[in-house]
């Protein structure tokens with residue numbers, strides 16, 4: 001099923017929205033991101049508080065609220081939507097799944113803020129957006145865990161390992177709600193622990209589908225385009241961010257992979273880092289900004305759903321095309337950016353799980369860097385100094401070229417650098 005192409009008016013809405021996000025004065029000059037953040041409480045609401053506020057939203061003509069069913073402990077599992085019910089335009093649907101880990105309240109807080117703000121629709125901008133966008137949210141996907149402050153549900157099951165099996169009522173209800181809504185994109189909102197030994201868990205990240213010939217081209221283009229746009233907007237608002245990419249063969253027990261790789265819906269796992277003095281407001285801001293960018297994309301681009309089964313896409317651009325190892329200057333900057341990359345072996349307890357240390361210097365127009373390994377884009381980040389985990393145990397023995405490319409505004413390639421990592425037959429790795 002191919003959806004109608006975006007109209008010129010939708011393109012104008014995109015421009016208006018982006019300008020507002022950029023805090024540029026326009027006729028519709030509300031800074032929607034600041035307005036949304038202004039609704040963030042100092043501490044997260046309780047489950048009962050959220051339930052009461054969702055019930056109150058049911059009285060708003062832009063909203064509908066339903067109970068999907070009851071949890072094992074008898075709590076209602078809510079789904080809510082906000083839209084312009086009188087719109088005659090094609091409305092893209094953005095589906096938010098929040099707080100499936102009950103001890104990660106920023107997701108529920110962000111989802112509730114988005115629902116309430118767009119329900120109130122205080123300016124022309126929100127009302128204009130709702131003509132083209134329907135926001136559907138399960139603000140608390142794990143009500144029993146949320147009420148008790150625990151990661152798993154009341155049976156102790158980690159719901160984010162249950163999506164392909166769907167052994168729990170919560171995952172069954174949410175999957176039914178997603179299938180009914182037929183979303184154009186899905187946001188899966190989480191928080192990272194304050195302290196973790198995992199290299200990938202040291203900063204905010206988004207994880208989504210990478211570019212693969214085994215997947216529909218449009219799907220990969222949507223997820224990679226949204227990723228780079230999220231990275232740019234995060235940089236604008238001072239959030240550092242890494243993006244990690246998934247590929248066919250990855251474990252579908254996780255929510256974002258089940259819906260993304262499995263059901264072929266552009267899906268974004270958003271992990272807000274805790275600790276280091278980060279406030280609830282900062283974590284909620286990261287989740288809201290990711291969601292706004294994704295919503296902005298789907299209401300301005302139709303993402304054609306693939307025929308079933310998906311056909312290989314030989315025309316998909318390869319992220320592994322050779323790049324010049326010498327830095328190149330591009331764009332308005334007269335300074336030549338320099339990309340430096342080195343592979344560091346992991347700690348003694350896990351020597352094969354090394355990391356890439358990347359530095360980009362003298363790049364005023366720098367927006368993000370991509371890391372490609374073994375012909376696949378594995379990571380993208382918006383920080384000038386970044387590290388990424390590189391699990392060489394996932395690579396076959398032999399030499400693997402790692403290409404790091406820095407991009408500037410407008411996705412202009414600024415500079416690129418290759419290194420070769422050699423994986424031995426014993427699984428050990430070293431840089432060459």
Ligand SMILES: [Zn+2]
Pocket residue numbers: 101104189190191
């Ligand atoms: Zn989580």
